[in-house]
Amino acid sequence: MTTGEPTAPIRRTWSEVHERATRMAGALVAGGVAPGDSVAVLAGDPAAIAPAVQAVWLAGGSITMLHQPTARTDLAEWAEDTLKVLSMIGARLVLLGAPFDALAAVLDQHGVSYRLLDDLDGEPPAAPVAVDESATALLQLTSGSTADPKAVRITHGNLWSNAEAMRVAAALDPETDRMVSWLPLFHDMGMVGFLTVPMLLGIDLVKVTPVDFLGRPTLWPDLISRYQGTITAAPNFAYAIAARRMEGVEDGTWDLSRLRIALNGAEPIDPVAVKSFTDAGARFGMPAECVLCAYGMAETTLGVAFAPLFTGLSVDVVDPDELEAGRRAVPVPADSPNARAFPLLGPPLPGLEVEVVDESGAVRGEREVGQLRVRGEAVTPEYLTVDGPVATQDADGWLDTGDEGYVVDGQVVVCGRRKDVIIMGGRNIYPTDIERAATSVEGVRAGNAVAVRLDAGTRRERFAVVVESKHAGEDSAVRELSKAISARVVDAVGLRPYSVVVLKPGSLPKTPSGKLRRSAASSLVPSAS
Missing domain, CATH: 3.40.50.980 (Rossmann fold)
Known part of the structure; x- marks a missing residue:
């Protein structure tokens, strides 16, 4: 280490x-x-x-x-x-x-x-x-509000099962692998994936802190190069930041050719951020196929599903109208107007099952969108809350993930968090589609746009877009930015935001692990009454 x-x-x-x-x-x-x-x-x-x-x-x-x-x-x-x-x-x-x-x-x-x-x-x-194996090994604090805490109770049995499953799915080899990470150790990916697993399996680990990365983002690829790292991981925003900083580095500065896994699975995966990272890394020998799209959550200790190794980013392109109104993922050509592209996240890890159900609990079929749930040895038995323990599994052992998605050819696809879905005119709009459109506008900080559902009251539901920009406070620039964001969102989802709010950098509420908090961001939108 x-x-x-x-x-x-x-x-x-x-x-x-x-x-x-x-x-x-x-x-x-x-x-x-x-x-x-x-x-x-x-x-x-x-x-x-x-x-x-x-x-x-x-x-x-x-x-x-x-x-x-x-x-x-x-x-x-x-x-x-x-x-x-x-x-x-x-x-x-x-x-x-x-x-x-x-x-x-x-x-x-x-x-x-x-x-x-x-x-x-x-x-x-x-x-x-x-x-005993049922004894608590780790109490993983969730990414919600620190003022209303909740911890996932991970047993020794859970931890061992998921570590072994990830060893198999990622083909981890102590003889040849070296892991490089700056992820925080109070987050499940940092604590389990990039401390406990290498410590358990005896894999070389190069570990710095989030402060080190944020202070100098190019330290990350620099460490991968100098230590000939083979495995790393990060959320969307970090891949986007690293890509921008790598652009100004001279050819030949680094050797990223040994990298075989660059895992992205901490949140809905942004194909644009992933491609910007692999494009920037190509000059340094980084293979685009190293990207490993994954689905994970603390409730399963860490991993739920891993895409097949060294296949890179694979997306499922589907018809937006069928998705939003018909709740079906109907494939269409990649160049179809307003098509939705979701990363394929691979089959469930060994020892885990994933199924899709409707609101009544009936199992849905291939390419039918519904509630994702998971069952298996790695699934936590309960949460600890301020009001006492709360069971996580139903009578048959299934845990409701809170995510919407579907299964295709045995691979899991996540559309978004159920609580964040915006329902307008009978359509289910996923906030990530709106957010990706907003962040594609010049002047919006990468990874710092939030689509929030507004309380409709007696009216039909509406949504707002809240972004960070260095232009916040400049009236004319904000007006132009807001118009551009609205136009881009309309192009993407066919709906216009009720309002666009432009804030200075650092204003959007985030969890301690850096994820944007959509529900908290709604308080930043001026009254929509």
């Missing part, structure tokens, strides 16, 4: 990480951590977090990665939200590490027990504390 890039890289073998973890586990057990105890971690350095996670598991406890405050965070609000989380998960201890050890005073003020990671050093236990 290599950390500390780009200023002071340090490589530790997984054996060295484990040796440190055993000493930390000894200190935890001596300090009273018992089987089943919930332990929270607040730290920024992956080199400190990796052994801490192992240590808690060796001591028989479960891990929760707390959301991290930023420079703009109101610490009083953060403390209030964090106390809710700690109470919800029943945490008896917080493990603090740099740069958040400075928050010790805040925890003291609220009577929260904590220990500094640097101080955990004890006699290694003779053996790991035994727990």
